Amino acid sequence: MPNIDTSDLIRAIKEYQSRNVELLKKSHHFVFDCPLDFQNSDVTDYIWMGLNPGNDEDDWEKTKGRNDEETRDRDFQEIFGRSRGSKTRKTKLKNFLGPSIFRRTTHTELFFWCSKNLNQDFQKRYETSFSTSPHLEFCITLNKELINRVQPKAVFFESLDNIKTLGDVFNLKKLKIHNAGSRRIDEYLIDEKYRLFNFDHLSAGPPASLDRKNVSECLRQLIE
Numbered sequence: 372m373p374n375i376d377t378s379d380l381i382r383a384i385k386e387y388q389s390r391n392v393e394l395l396k397k398s399h400h401f402v403f404d405c406p407l408d409f410q411n412s413d414v415t416d417y418i419w420m421g422l423n424p425g426n427d428e429d430d431w432e433k434t435k436g437r438n439d440e441e442t443r444d445r446d447f448q449e450i451f452g453r454s455r456g457s458k459t460r461k462t463k464l465k466n467f468l469g470p471s472i473f474r475r476t477t478h479t480e481l482f483f484w485c486s487k488n489l490n491q492d493f494q495k496r497y498e499t500s501f502s503t504s505p506h507l508e509f510c511i512t513l514n515k516e517l518i519n520r521v522q523p524k525a526v527f528f529e530s531l532d533n534i535k536t537l538g539d540v541f542n543l544k545k546l547k548i549h550n551a552g553s554r555r556i557d558e559y560l561i562d563e564k565y566r567l568f569n570f571d572h573l574s575a576g577p578p579a580s581l582d583r584k585n586v587s588e589c590l591r592q593l594i595e
Contacts, residue, residue: 374415374443375520377404380513381442384483387509388438394506395438397496398484399427404517405441407464408474409449416475417594418518418526419464422489422533423482423501429454443477463573467587468527472594476527479517481537482510489536502539511540518565525594526567531557534569543567549593552585553578556593568593 384401388394394401402424406412430439430447439447448457465473482501486493489501497504518526528537534557537543542562549556557569570586571579 374413377443377517377520380404380516381440381444383513385440387506388484391506393497394484398424398438398486399430399434400424400439400441400447400485401483402441402478402480403483403513404443405446405478406443407461407468407476407478409446411474412477414475415477415521416524417472417477418521418523419476419478420514420526420528420537421478421480422530422536423480423493424485426487427485441478460573467573467583467590469587469591472591477521479514480510481514481540482507501536507540515541518561523565526561526565527590528567528569529572531555531569531571534559549589551589552582554582554586556586556589558593566594 381403384403388401402421406415407419424441433451434447439445441448453461468476482504484497484506486496493501497506499505501507528534534543544560544563546558546560546566549558551570554571559567559569561567568590570590571583573583
């Protein structure tokens with residue numbers, strides 16, 4: 372569908388973190404509804420959902436200690452220049468999805484703010500576990516609104532091991548397991564409406580990386 376307007380939701384996140392200043396102190400940026408192809412996205416048909424942004428240690432220097440965002444309205448990575456790791460990640464996503472799907476996909480995170488991982492670093496930063504964070508419900512509410520506005524042809528979630536974390540906060544119904552070489556793609560419905568495809572994380576090494584082309588080709592056949 373044509374690009375949606377989520378500026379009101381992005382403003383709500385900014386207002387929320389201003390009221391909860393520990394988020395501004397402990398996370399460089401938030402990620403919500405940020406097109407994968409930021410310069411060329413004129414249609415949004417798909418959502419790529421992660422659990423939360425990763426390590427942000429090198430980002431503070433880019434913005435001279437100021438908080439920032441990766442959203443449809445502003446992507447600081449585009450403004451200040453992507454790191455080598457970020458460029459590699461974008462290339463991997465584009466190769467995996469294919470240019471057409473990549474261009475029509477927006478990126479969001481289940482929890483908007485950064486941590487190196489969901490265990491030790493998350494606990495250290497926010498003084499709570501991921502599942503008991505007082506900020507998680509806010510993120511869930513806005514992500515559900517994003518999904519309802521986009522009405523995606525598919526949602527992508529790249530972790531077979533962590534699907535339970537997503538299932539704990541969304542109503543997921545498992546439909547089918549698709550074989551992709553020696554790997555698999557699990558298909559779900561979110562809230563009885565939207566298809567979600569779950570597969571190995573793109574950073575996973577062998578044997579997952581050896582069959583990634585099969586997973587990519589299978590996924591494209593399922594959604595195109």
